[in-house]
Amino acid sequence: MQVHTQIGTLRAALAECRARGESVGVVPTMGYLHAGHMKLVERASGENDVVVVTIFVNPTQFGPNEDLDAYPRDLERDLAQLDAFAVAHVFAPTVAEMYPQPLQTSVDLAPLGQILIGAARPGHFRGVATVVTKLFNIVQPDRAYFGEKDYQQLTVIRRMVADLSSPIAIVGVPTVREADGLALSSRNVRLSPDDRNAATVLARALDRGEALLRAGASEPAVILDAMRVIIAAEPRAELASLDLRDAATLDAVETIDARPLVILVTARFGDVLLIDQRISARTQCDDVGENFA
Template structure:
């Protein structure tokens, strides 16, 4: 496995791979790997000639006061896990290499970024779409792999790819969960034992909503109230949002007539966790 640091070097290497007729799968990450990341790498390995993983904690998707400085980082362990997963190339640039002096060009996707995490983290998705566009331009992958836990992120990236006519496929894979249902996240390591136990309420509230819909409930206000009530029974939980949205537009639903996304963001101490569930009508 080769580790490349410079944007120009990864660009040349990928251009050569393309000329050789190789298919390229890209897994963009911020590192601190867990089974969710590894599931993306294994899928990319099964579907492409070459698998590239980027590891870059992107400063411009963190607002002032967010957890950029404390975001988990363990590059050596990440490299070892990537190699075991069959990754061919790892791209680990510095922030200075990605955003050199004089950098002033950003990529904005509108509307679909307005709600959910876009509302509570202004500027976050501009940072995401800017770094993803740079990675797509450098690597020119045939496929890029994302996890459902970051559903809004994947929807924004799909919108970006469609709107800018980028020649690649976005592959969305299911959320990988712990045995008790908590969605795997790099931020989970920052939870205290008490917060970790309390965080189980996230998936429980989503499953409650799914069960209520399966039983015939269609009142979105009632479902949202029930989710909030369940989460608020956990004293360590502080709700950022609970939402029932259209899975394509991410606009809030007034009534349930088809598939929907139940999405939540909740803080436990200093750690903000997100989760979601795609729900279809019986």
């Protein structure tokens, strides 16, 4: 496993791989890796000759009052985890390497990047789309792997790749959960023990929403109201948003039909903001899955 901090050295190493006709998969991360990231790495390893993992806490996707400074970082820990997998290259650049001068170019998706989390965090998805575009230009992968937990991010990247005719397959990988249902997240380490226990309410609420959906509930309000009751019963949870959307487009849903839907929830526990999601339909739906642009 080679670790690169400079764009030029990674590009040179990958040029040799491509000269041998090898396919390249990339797993973009912000580090502090957990078992959910490892699922992405496993999937990438099974579908590509060469796997690249990027580790970069991107400052341009954090607002002025968000948790950039508190975001957990431990590169040695991350590299130790990756060493057990078939990862050929790790790209861990500095901020100065990625942004040597103030950006005059950005990638902004409207309205997709300005709704839901994008409305609560203005500019967030502009920062995400721009840094992912930079990483794609650096790595030039055949496939890129993202977790479904960050569902709006996954949808934004799929649309960005389609709009820009990028020759990259975007692969969504199902959310990995703890035994009690809590979705794995690098932010979980910042939860107090009491907030960690309370955070399982998100999975319980999603379970209830999915059960109502599969049982034939036809009004989104019925599903969302039932979920709000569950979350409201947990005093440590501060609900930020709860939405039921079309799983492919994130368009608002007025009437439930057979198409795949996604339930999206955002809640704060102490000073930690957590997100979770559930993709479902009245009947078992196929993965809304990979986008081959």
